[in-house]
Amino acid sequence: MGDGDVNSNLLIARSTGDAQLDKAVGQWLSWDKNPKTKEQIENLVRNGMNKELRDRLCCRLTFGTAGLRSAMGAGFCYINDLTVIQSTQGMYKYLERCFSDFRQRGFVVGYDTRGQVTSSCSSKRLAKLTAAVLLAKGVPVYLFSKYVPTPFVPYAVRQLKAAAGVMITASHNRKEDNGYKVYWENGAQITSPHDKEILKCIEECVEPWNGSWNENLVDTSPLTQDPLEEISKIYMEDLKKICYHRELNAKTNLKFIHTSFHGVGHDYVQLAFKAFGFKPPIPVPEQKDPDPDFSTVKCPNPEEGESVLELSLRLAEKESARVVVATDPDADRLAVAELQKNGRWKVFTGNELAALFGWWMFRSWKVNSSKEADVKNVYMLATTVSSKILKAIALKEGFHFEETLPGFKWIGSRVKDLLDNGKEVLFAFEESIGFMCGTSVLDKDGVSAAVVIAEMASYLETKNLTLAQQLTEIYEMYGYHISKTSYFLCYEPSTIKRVFEKLRNFDSPKSYPKSCGAYGILHVRDVTTGYDSSQLNKKSVLPTSKNSQMITFTFQNGCVATLRTSGTEPKIKYYAEMCARPEQSDTTFLEDQLQKVIEALIENFLEPSKNGLIWRSV
Template identity: 90%
Template sequence: MKYAEFEDFSMEGIYKYLERCFSDFKQRGFVVGYDTRGQVTSNCSSKKLAKLTAAVLLAKDVPVYLFSTYVPTPFVPYAVQQLKAVAGVMITASHNRKEDNGYKVYWENGAQITAPHDKEILKCIEECVEPWNGSWNENLVDTSPLRRDPLEKICDSYMEDLKKICFHRELNAKTSLKFVHTSFHGVGHDYVQLAFKAFGFKPPIPVPEQKDPDPDFSTVKCPNPEEGESVLELSLKLAENENARVVVATDPDADRLAVAELQENGRWKVFTGNELAALFGWWMFFCWRENSSKDADVKNVYMLATTVSSKILKAIALKEGFHFEETLPGFKWIGSRVKDLLDNGKEVLFSFEESIGFLCGTSVLDKDGVSAAVVTAEMASYLETKNLTLAQKLIEIYELYGYHISKTSYFLCYDPPTIKRIFEKLRNFDAPKSYPKACGPFNILHIRDVTTGYDSSQLNNKSVLPASKNSQMITFTFQNGCVATLRTSGTEPKIKYYAEMCAPPGQSDKTFLEEQLQKLIEALVENFLEPSKNGLIWRSV
């Protein structure tokens, strides 16, 4: 089946489900956005697929808010809420290889769909075996009075809402710092420029070779800023030539952000997602405290992270008195939980996932690289007035709240039965239904198995996080303060591990902590994964 045909059947299935869920579907409408993939030569370009998506709905007399040009992924969930649409779709494959394409579905709350909607939509898609009359008529996009372009309204409103998380506009206008931005051949350039303007900054310096859309991603082997210095080469060279100390990089659909900073030794530090989260968490709470009224209740404040991400926000929350919550991996869980908290009168300052996905504030209920880029610039500009770099402030944060040193990597495994056998052995380690009590020389304090819903740290042994039977994920909390998770990827033949040494405040021997973490990872791999026995192929991250 051609991708365009699959897209057609997908939207027919989505239409059937939305019609069932919303009696006012044909009054409220549907949002469609797209990125810059395959714009010139591909028959499956994001723009073409967006038109096909719109055509299916327009043929059924549904109002469609179809953006007239490419937009960042965060604009779609933002538009769904602003326009009170029942749902929305963003055509994108984010930072995946150039041959890929796909789409993300958002519910009326502005968050990505979760159960039961995802499974019910799939059922409806499987029931669609014939294209409807008119559903291939792309001309409807140009002729139907039900097609609307929300670009100007949404862009203006988004930039205005950005100001809610801008706390030093006058300082921003006067800062001596220069910033370089790369959009990795994607959608980010125009929107990051506008965001810097909204915060009062001079425009960031764009990387000319990567500024304009290029579906071939011609200057990078992989359009993923999470890969670090190897893909930031052009950005770092430009920054050195322009005497700019900070580089911000948005991925092709501008929902994720990487940051690099020039250090005194002349080397560049590319921050991990967990390190950036420590900085964002400190900054958003610092600004909340500085700008809140005296009667503001810190116990009404929340921050969130996915369970495989750093526990640094938990450490900050324990010391400062606000709430911290974990969700299952994936920003769809964060977005839904943030909406629940907001509906119950709570205030959410910051949320993140370790794979450089950040949400500052709550105007968008998904990760947002555009807002994160300009918040980074404001934070760096403020710290400059205190004679501090981002890297120096990060050390201060760790010294105050405890060092959190993490490492993530994965093994490839192309044999699903082997993956199942590895995890079943952990559930029946020394005896049936018995988890390991130690990993080499490291004693285990608690075990949480999200796949089965087990958590030994709870009185009833039931996980607070919802069970997720379709994927494998077990988390080990060790007596020495380390937390390690083994999980499978939902889209790739991988077993991933996430390990973090969480030290209490005052324990500042970073070298010792790093050595302990490395030893524990080695024990974890040798005792629990047994790569040579199971034919696993290690990949460094």
């Protein structure tokens, strides 16, 4: 008997008095072959840390808005070697059931540059273990040999006609986190019922199979293929479909700064600019190379605004560049800043960028379409918590606008349905700086969005317009849309549940609030329960989403506000927007009304001091 076996037996002998926990501890120590995560559990057992052991071992990862996502470390509810193996075993079992030709079509695996020394976790290692599980079962695996942007995985799934794919990433989350993002054969993130069925299959396959730990298979199996060169080449060729001013791009005097936030974006954004005919953007040297510690920013999320873009803005001033583009660590989201004539920087919100993208993509379609092209066949989409600016443009221009639940998995699936029915989709977005320009990738894509915004800025420069000036022209044409989004941190799930249950039983049981302070409420929609007071049958048109909290209030003064929980972080988010008609140009009044509704919403519905919520300004 080896020393490890003796040690494990001694630990198991230290019964906690909780049969469920004792079983979970025994399973972990028996199955985990990563010495660092195994040691974490052993130390907790030695020190009698039963509560933490229960927290780590007596619950499992579940699918949120972006797949499985959690901190890296030991435990069945964390991201680590064992849980990734278990998840992939469940994936294999489900895909084998769904696709009779699974072994012919194969599976795509990509990864970002995250890593954690304390648990020996890195995205690359987790990707290799994902591949190993499938290779051991005779499934061909397209494993990228180098880190790639998240959009490359759904793009590769469609191009290679694979059954599915996984991207190992936690996107813009803190450095301690990682994730397992699943794409279906259609190139979109999985939606229900696939997520629930995969979880069932994971539960049936928790013990590692023979070969599941053998990451050497990646290098020795003839079933391993590296799609990097092919996918990168055809992705860049596909990008040219949404390039409309290549000659102008080559001649522009505008300079662009790009930061990849210590992630994967540098090489790929450089190639994208080349594909559009631009000179390469100037990279932020301190942030262009991968760094899993994200050492120059307090958080690796460009959505946080000017505070995390400081290095980019200072470099832009030094280089006399007017536009900054920032991709998040896995390069699926884009932030943009522009130097204004008053010398200040404007960091555009996701909703403002969507107004610009929506205008640009429709304008480009009109200019470049044949006379027979039917505007009624054209679509744009947005998540329901995003600005309604595309709806306003659609109403005036004659194309279709649709809303989905939050999360690009809903957008991607709906776009694929529209394409399959002969429709043309120009653009889709979510307010958290996620944009889909064209339909080569059925997910948000920061690489393509970065180069499209650069082309837009170059074109506007020839008209002596800035991005900010064009945004004003859009609002003057289609109506001002003033929005504000922020969030509160809340680390107690019971508190979150209490906040939302109170709203569902506000004045009496099963009674939603009829007003918020001085502001009357016209309609309430609760996607969690499927209720919508604006519908004749009181049922929400959007699908019910029982695993997340989301309630939308339409106020009598025209404001629309949504409270929802984040699918990836411990947050209660709020989204509020005032939509005006084109003739309503008093932005000061609109902003004042919006702010007053938000203050009433926070005071009356969230009650932060009472509930211990920590506000964060965005």
